[in-house]
Amino acid sequence: MYLLKLSVPSIIYEPLTNVTDLEEELKCLQENCWKQELELYEHETMIPERPLKQNYDSLRHNAAWYMRKELVADCVVRGGCCSRKCGCCRQRHLDSGRKKGIGHCTEECACCCTYRDMEPSAKDKEEFAKRLRGLLQSDNPACLLRMANVYFLDYGFCGFKIG
Numbered sequence: 001m002y003l004l005k006l007s008v009p010s011i012i013y014e015p016l017t018n019v020t021d022l023e024e025e026l027k028c029l030q031e032n033c034w035k036q037e038l039e040l041y042e043h044e045t046m047i048p049e050r051p052l053k054q055n056y057d058s059l060r061h062n063a064a065w066y067m068r069k070e071l072v073a074d075c076v077v078r079g080g081c082c083s084r085k086c087g088c089c090r091q092r093h094l095d096s097g098r099k100k101g102i103g104h105c106t107e108e109c110a111c112c113c114t115y116r117d118m119e120p121s122a123k124d125k126e127e128f129a130k131r132l133r134g135l136l137q138s139d140n141p142a143c144l145l146r147m148a149n150v151y152f153l154d155y156g157f158c159g160f161k162i163g
């Protein structure tokens with residue numbers, strides 16, 4: 001009689017990362033989020049009440065405020081998720097339990113890193129932050145004014161509207 005012999009794999013696969021490492025990483029990320037939310041809150045308390053803080057709060061009544069066309073266009077140009085069909089940015093305010101600091105992709109977006117098949121180094125991140133600071137602090141105020149419009153006004157100088 002022929003007996004089918006099941007072969008038992010000789011290699012028992014080890015998980016690539018063990019659960020303790022992942023739990024440790026999650027704990028660090030949650031702590032980091034909490035610290036950044038506190039920092040954001042501190043900066044928000046520095047915004048003068050009228051009219052800037054009023055505008056700022058009014059704009060953020062809509063959890064998807066950051067999907068205004070200027071910010072989507074910016075994400076597209078920077079090669080973020082809005083330049084692809086994954087829909088990460090659009091979903092972010094729905095998927096995240098967090099209310100603060102939701103926005104478009106940073107250089108550390110997991111989906112973007114997977115798409116580019118690379119993660120930015122500490123040096124890259126430092127360079128990105130330096131370039132943004134340079135633009136905002138430049139003698140030419142074009143970038144600063146554009147950002148102020150988009151982050152603080154329901155209607156900018158050109159009459160744009162969220163949508």
Ligand SMILES: [Zn+2]
Pocket residue numbers: 081086087088089111112
């Ligand atoms: Zn994505």
Ligand SMILES: [Zn+2]
Pocket residue numbers: 080081082088105106109110111112
């Ligand atoms: Zn992304």
Ligand SMILES: [Zn+2]
Pocket residue numbers: 072075076080081082083089103104105
């Ligand atoms: Zn985006």
